[in-house]
Amino acid sequence: MAMTVNQKTSAWVIGASGFSGAELCRLINRHPYLQLSRAFASSVANAKPLAELYPELATVVNIDLEVWRDQNIDQDPLPELVFLALPHEASAKLAPYFLQAGVVVVDLSGAFRLKELNKYPEFYNFKHPSPEYLQDASYSLMELIGDAELNNLISVPGCYPTVSTLALAPLIRENLLCEQQVPVITATSGVSGAGRQATLNNSFCSVSLGAYAVLSHRHQPEIAQNLGREVIFTPQLGAFKRGILATCSARLGKGVTPAQVEQAFQQYYQNQTFIRLVATPPKIAQVENTPFCDIYWAVQGSNIVISAAIDNLLKGAASQALQAANHKFGWPQPSGVML
Ligand SMILES: NC(=O)C1=CN([C@@H]2O[C@H](COP(=O)(O)OP(=O)(O)OC[C@H]3O[C@@H](n4cnc5c(N)ncnc54)[C@H](OP(=O)(O)O)[C@@H]3O)[C@@H](O)[C@H]2O)C=CC1
Numbered sequence: 001m002a003m004t005v006n007q008k009t010s011a012w013v014i015g016a017s018g019f020s021g022a023e024l025c026r027l028i029n030r031h032p033y034l035q036l037s038r039a040f041a042s043s044v045a046n047a048k049p050l051a052e053l054y055p056e057l058a059t060v061v062n063i064d065l066e067v068w069r070d071q072n073i074d075q076d077p078l079p080e081l082v083f084l085a086l087p088h089e090a091s092a093k094l095a096p097y098f099l100q101a102g103v104v105v106v107d108l109s110g111a112f113r114l115k116e117l118n119k120y121p122e123f124y125n126f127k128h129p130s131p132e133y134l135q136d137a138s139y140s141l142m143e144l145i146g147d148a149e150l151n152n153l154i155s156v157p158g159c160y161p162t163v164s165t166l167a168l169a170p171l172i173r174e175n176l177l178c179e180q181q182v183p184v185i186t187a188t189s190g191v192s193g194a195g196r197q198a199t200l201n202n203s204f205c206s207v208s209l210g211a212y213a214v215l216s217h218r219h220q221p222e223i224a225q226n227l228g229r230e231v232i233f234t235p236q237l238g239a240f241k242r243g244i245l246a247t248c249s250a251r252l253g254k255g256v257t258p259a260q261v262e263q264a265f266q267q268y269y270q271n272q273t274f275i276r277l278v279a280t281p282p283k284i285a286q287v288e289n290t291p292f293c294d295i296y297w298a299v300q301g302s303n304i305v306i307s308a309a310i311d312n313l314l315k316g317a318a319s320q321a322l323q324a325a326n327h328k329f330g331w332p333q334p335s336g337v338m339l
């Protein structure tokens with residue numbers, strides 16, 4: 001049975017020891033309508049106060065992490081809302097149990113983002129354990145879904161797809177891009193995008209600006225699905241902690257003017273709290289630790305370059321997840337999101 005604590009809606013975070021999960025705990029902790037009732041890690045070593053893993057949260061978020069066990073679903077009073085900040089395959093297995101118990105699931109992984117089942121073995125390297133949920137999952141790029149209702153399974157967009165889609169969607173939806181020319185997206189992420197688990201590739205001495213997963217990254221089909229057309233997407237890893245800067249280059253359709261481009265961006269985003277249309281190319285520092293996506297564009301003849309930036313752990317993950325929860329439960333969009 002779902003639980004409401006002190007008039008607030010009860011929420012769990014599973015994966016709270018990870019980077020996105022910890023950000024979520026921080027945001028939920030001061031959300032006016034949500035109560036962070038429990039938070040889970042997977043390893044016994046992380047069964048400790050969250051602030052011991054993230055000292056900056058000391059006196060800010062007072063919660064002890066518990067070790068997640070599947071029996072929690074059958075044995076414990078359940079929350080109304082659960083955030084899954086887990087590896088993709090773990091989310092794909094766990095989400096159905098909560099859904100069957102009537103709990104709203106906000107999943108930060110890629111487990112339910114793609115509608116085509118056969119993309120999972122190809123891009124995620126696993127056979128999907130719960131394919132029947134793929135079509136029902138609501139993909140929550142909030143600035144582009146308008147007033148559409150969200151189902152009980154909410155799939156939060158990936159970090160690169162968030163910034164890339166927000167940069168290109170108004171132009172594509174308004175039919176302003178040349179059909180024959182494939183948009184090219186090159187995006188550089190900070191190392192926190194790879195999660196908290198230390199590996200040689202993300203260690204301090206190894207990271208040096210470079211491309212990876214060229215023409216094979218799992219976010220390519222997600223961006224293409226969002227935009228309804230092919231893109232060339234190249235992710236890069238940069239030697240900084242957090243943030244993504246995406247550069248999108250494309251060709252405008254015949255006769256399309258800079259004024260039409262301006263109008264498209266204004267029409268889509270002028271009332272969106274978390275999009276800022278900026279007059280100079282954004283820098284990562286201006287969006288770091290914020291829930292904003294900053295978008296700049298320049299047109300020369302029929303060429304257009306859009307430069308957009310987000311914080312991967314907030315707009316690319318935790319704050320965007322809260323935007324979706326706010327929409328689902330009918331709370332004002334900025335609740336718990338605006339810093
Ligand atoms: N980092 C980013 O920029 C973004 C991440 N995401 C997505 O969010 C999800 C979390 O990412 P991130 O925070 O980076 O990941 P981390 O690697 O930092 O954290 C993963 C979390 O999941 C827990 N966990 C791992 N396996 C299991 C399991 N089988 N059952 C229960 N808990 C488990 C870990 O616990 P423990 O620490 O104890 O092992 C940890 O709390 C991923 O799907 C990721 O793709 C989405 C957008 C951006």
Ligand SMILES: CC(=O)N[C@@H](CCC(=O)OP(=O)(O)O)C(=O)O
Nearest residue numbers: 109110158159189190191193194
């Ligand atoms: C720098 C880095 O490694 N970034 C991750 C993407 C970030 C992420 O967590 O991906 P989702 O948004 O799909 O969950 C990667 O390329 O796999």
